[in-house]
Amino acid sequence: MTRRKMLVGNWKMYKTIAETRSFAEVLGRNLGKLSAEMDFAVCPPFTALQVAKVVLPTQVAVGAQNMHQSKNGAFTGEVAAPMLQEIGVKYVVLGHSERRQMFAETDEAVRDKVEAAQEAGFIPILCVGENDAERNSGETMTVVARQTQIGLEKARPDGDAIVIAYEPVWAIGTGKTPSPKDAEKVIAAIREVVVVALGETEAAKTRILYGGSVKPANIAEFVAEKDIDGALVGGASLDPESFVAMAEAMGQVSGR
Numbered sequence: 001m002t003r004r005k006m007l008v009g010n011w012k013m014y015k016t017i018a019e020t021r022s023f024a025e026v027l028g029r030n031l032g033k034l035s036a037e038m039d040f041a042v043c044p045p046f047t048a049l050q051v052a053k054v055v056l057p058t059q060v061a062v063g064a065q066n067m068h069q070s071k072n073g074a075f076t077g078e079v080a081a082p083m084l085q086e087i088g089v090k091y092v093v094l095g096h097s098e099r100r101q102m103f104a105e106t107d108e109a110v111r112d113k114v115e116a117a118q119e120a121g122f123i124p125i126l127c128v129g130e131n132d133a134e135r136n137s138g139e140t141m142t143v144v145a146r147q148t149q150i151g152l153e154k155a156r157p158d159g160d161a162i163v164i165a166y167e168p169v170w171a172i173g174t175g176k177t178p179s180p181k182d183a184e185k186v187i188a189a190i191r192e193v194v195v196v197a198l199g200e201t202e203a204a205k206t207r208i209l210y211g212g213s214v215k216p217a218n219i220a221e222f223v224a225e226k227d228i229d230g231a232l233v234g235g236a237s238l239d240p241e242s243f244v245a246m247a248e249a250m251g252q253v254s255g256r
């Protein structure tokens with residue numbers, strides 16, 4: 001089963017509308033470096049989504065960084081699926097560890113968001129990953145299996161309708177990473193959980209990304225692993241030259 005490789009930039013709380021325009025301009029001058037065999041996306045803050053959708057080249061899809069599981073309601077500060085549908089986003093990052101840790105998102109809330117996002121026609125990027133304490137106490141597999149299993153409980157049995165991102169919390173924004181072999185082991189274990197949730201055929205289609213301190217210099221070694229289908233990148237995705245460099249490095253990984 002060949003899965004299209006994928007590079008996703010999560011801009012977190014960075015970039016104004018003007019900065020989004022500048023990013024798109026640079027990207028537009030480098031389009032020849034984006035392989036037609038891969039999928040690309042960036043996930044700007046809500047305020048820049050609409051502009052991103054207009055100014056980014058069509059090869060680069062737009063994703064949101066979160067959404068509420070309800071279609072509307074008295075949820076101050078939240079954004080719902082119909083609002084994102086109007087903009088035309090393709091992906092929604094759900095259950096990012098920063099949302100889980102700082103905004104108290106539970107596995108069950110993330111599960112309901114996955115269901116709502118798929119109902120709205122978006123492809124959720126379901127994030128899972130252990131924190132430092134969990135890693136040190138040998139709980140990595142237990143934690144990612146639980147987050148994946150609950151996250152997929154209400155998901156459609158369709159491997160093309162979901163993307164999973166394995167992001168060890170201790171690797172996010174720290175410059176530290178697991179070895180590609182260790183990331184591969186965890187991602188292969190995640191795929192086994194997907195087999196149980198979605199069935200073997202759909203699990204073989206499901207793309208599972210690695211995220212955490214990915215940059216142009218290390219991306220190729222991660223995506224060269226059999227089960228790692230791309231990267232979810234924070235810091236290094238903010239600079240368009242760096243985004244393009246990662247796209248090029250991924251494109252050069254052969255034998256997939």
Ligand SMILES: O=C[C@H](O)COP(=O)(O)O
Pocket residue numbers: 010096167171172173174211212213214232233234235236
């Ligand atoms: O969503 C992206 C991740 O949190 C990774 O962030 P980072 O590439 O800055 O470590």
